[in-house]
Amino acid sequence: MKHSLVFGGFWAFFILLSGSLVASYDGPLYDFSAYTECKAQPEEPLYQGGILKDEPPIMKPAIIGKTATGFYTPAFLLKNLTLGNLYCFSTWIKIQGANSALIRASLKTENRTYNCIGTVLAKNGCWSFLKGGFVLDSPSNLALLLFQNSDDKDIDITIDSSSLQPFTDQEWRFNQQFMINTQRKRAVTIHVSDQQGNRLQGAAITINQVSKDFPFGSAIAHTILGNLPYQDWFVERFNAAVFENELKWYATEPDQGKTNYTLADQMLEFVRGHQIIARGHNIFWEDPKYTPAWVRNLTGPDLQSAVNSRIQSLMSKYKEEFIHWDVSNEMLHFDFYEQRLGPDATLHFYETAHQSDPLATLFMNEFNVVETCSDVKSTVDTYIERIRELERGGMYMDGIGLESHFTVPNLPLMRAVIDKLATLRLPIWLTEVDISSSVGKELQGVYLEQVLREGFSHPSVNGIMLWTALHPKGCYEMCLTDENFKNLPAGDVVDKLLKEWESGEMKGVTDEHGSYSFYGFLGEYKVNVGYGDRAANSTFSLPRSDETKHFSIHL
Template sequence: MNGLISYVLLHAEGTRYYDYTAYTECKSCPEAPLYNGGILGENGGESEVTYYKSETGAYSPAFVLYNLTESTRYTFSCWVKVSGTESSAVVKAREVLCLTLLPIFSVLYFQSGDINTTVISIKSASLQPFSVDQWNQQQQDSIQQNRKRNAIVHVSDTEGNRISGATVSIQQLAKDFPFGSAIAKTILGNKPYQEWFVKRFNAAVFENELKWYATEPEPGQLNYTTPDEMLEFIRANQITVRGHNIFWEDPLYTPSWVRNLTGDALRAAVDARITSLLSRYKGDFVHWDVSNELLHFDFYEQRLGPNASLGFFDTARKIDPLATLFMNDFNVIETCDDVKSTVDNYIVRLKELNEGGGILEGIGLEGHFGKPNIPLMRAVLDKLATLQLPIWLTEIDISKTFDQQTQAEYLEEVLREGFSHPSVNGIMLWTALSPKGCYQMCLTDGDFNNLPAGNVVDKLLQEWETKETQGTTDDHGSYTFDGFLGEYKVSVSVENRSTEATFSLGRSDETEHLNIQLVPPTHLPTASAHSHPPARPIEFKKRLEKVRLEALLELIGISYEETVKELKRASNALDTEESERDAKFNIELFIKNGMPKLVLGTESTKAMWGTDEST
């Protein structure tokens, strides 16, 4: 037997809570129906199973459901037993087909692959309704529990005495949750596009620029110029970036010259491709989509054998061992109509790769939506979460068959569901901007004025960040707040004392405690408006306390007297304007060629310090 979909519990006080429990393994006996069967068990017993004549002409187990409403969200769960000779029927029988709403009643039915030899038995079925408000409240509760954390700032003096009434300011510097978008080469040299992107996103993926047809359009003619330049933009702005993709199983997007190869020639070409790409960008990309859309296409496995994909994952792991390796596919969370990419087919394929020795560490769900089925989306995420692997929504958009306002409404539903689900580790939008627009959905127009979908993104980004907050410590010297996970700066001040510190809020059920000490003010003379400007680095060296410098130099075996003599000679030269150029040149040599070489010139100290400028 195999567990399906997700489960709902009703707590004693009558408030409906969603339970993310799901199963991927068979059991010898079914569990009891969740939520006492929900509306299927309202008569006090096991729900009655009838039989429904499907479009294939076969009679399948079914439930006839009355008075369902389109404004209500339903979650369904049950246990299924399949008896028959066709193993493929097991996979197909695990699917719960889309609920068909009819004017008077609805039919929920099951269908196997072989109608003649397969028997389907249903046990412990449950159908639980949620109002939209209940569903939305559950999302907010999950965000509070999984995307935020409580923290306490404790303020004291150096003697450990609590300081009440201290002013505490909290500012979020960076977000922990990766939220980003695809970018294309159109971002290069486009300052308005770059500024718009960096202001919003902390993650990116290249839309097409890493794909094989882009980097090697003809055999042996490798060109990484564009992705190299895009990586420079990524690094300059400290953005996390995914690697998409090494191989695309769809022959339509395989280079034409590769499609003509067979046998050893094809094997040599794919080996060269993966070695070239990953060796060049080792460590640059946090993820690699190794075999893109493997559930729908099998170009390489047809030509190189059933273990071809397994070999790709193995080679990728050896070349770039720190990158997380992903499967990536569509119609897993978007619909229940695509039999190739059901959640169970995804799980079976992933397990086949892992059992074959492949190291597959991430679940990529593209998310090219029509009208979203949000309960289905959550149910699929629940089941994939049982594998305890990172789950990313990798290519989120809404079909251009809808108008822009409808796209925005559907996008908000999908993003709220993804961000609130505890097992989703990151979200990427498929909204790279080009002169012709976007693949399906744009966030802005060509002048970077937000479209309705862009307004939704901005609203959610602001909602999912900690606003700068300020307060005072209580009688215990403490200030409490809750914030979204990420990096923070805290500033504390009282009277003429102040300090700053940075800290992180990582995912945990425990409260984060931060201890801040306020040091008494020093009595050193403070600079006035007529004081000299702050000392430059060389002049600071001139003022080093003798005991500190002597101890340091003694530790590494260098003469204090000769070091000070050289530093003084260089620093004093700065006192006369005409000697400044010579002094700067001298100090540059001092740093570039290694301090002992200029000060003492001994072989032992040169060996110790080296001649590296960073030293």
């Protein structure tokens, strides 16, 4: 399957930025094309090959440890790579010597080895598409881009239609803004006329965006209950929430048969009272460490009965309350239930959850998918293959959750992974975004802005949730504020982007055609119009569309 969102090649075009035309841009336009089917022949290279155009690969001896294997692996010699550039690469790979193999791309420079900058689960006898990327932390005069089997077994690897396209930081930001302007905003024309239909020139118009279409929120914990400053701070910023732990099985039924939803009920009352949507997290967590102790002691029919009771209790109580449910959390890394209930256990979870709440969107949720490609348990193709495997079994699974717990983001890799996941044409959410505390608070802010801009600008991302629930002793990894709700660097970033990604208040007058036009972020709007001693108020919705929204007001 191919997923493509391409707006051209290396040609100049005009783009609307903040409602005004800017000078033409003649840099590269990002190519969102991705393929997940193994093909008889490779497609043409992206960007016509970029800086790899007319550059054949060299063959390097494959080495395991310090021992030459007798096999050769393809590689590219890369000269004069620039610090700060974002490099997007892709290639088609065919293997022999195994039915399938996880092929890993790596980069070796004079100063460092980047062990994984892209992967593909390649199959024997056909061509598989690898897409990835990298950003250097120091310039390189001579580097080696290698493609090797991730488990170091001897196989033949052939590559074709390779490309490597650099973007400056300014070019990358331009491409992000272009996608925001075309995917998160829409043109609007308001027409003002009198009761006889005559268009009125010079009518004063005030427009306010009253709500946003794009869900942007954060985890909350029971610590928000009764904490009015925390509640006010949260409601002022976010239109979506997820409960950090309060819906998890160990929280709602710590002892068998004794369910307690008190905290979850109170938190739901809070978000419902402020018209905030909420994700349900989670029904099952495959990690045995976070499975109730009494559940770990069950086997066979007793465990199956407990599982069925958990789904029915949770889903019947909260039917149609949560927009999503993370049904099976982190199933690529752990398999507690399938080990004990058989390979169809997960399929049963989704089927039963769908029957209990048919309108809820059912998600998988996983870490180390966009954060890195070094984790062989959760590569992009592993995720895709698992989803397809469950769908072949008849699973009702509607959404892809990417936890997004980053240390140092690799933005070209992050975008490439989302491109491939988008081929499934399912909703994609960044569900637990944070930056590791190991980098310090200042860099947390820097890296968070990179991740949020990347997520918001990608046309296949439908929502973003931060993992920043506030506790007396801090947060999981990253806090937005201190205990007095004074912003930390990450909080400053969130406030800046929230302001940037809203239309705010706009004022103007109608032209000679009785019209007023603007570009606005998707959402709900309130309009006030005045002309002489006449006035009118109205509202309208601005959903996603490629067409201009026309709205008429009669005075």
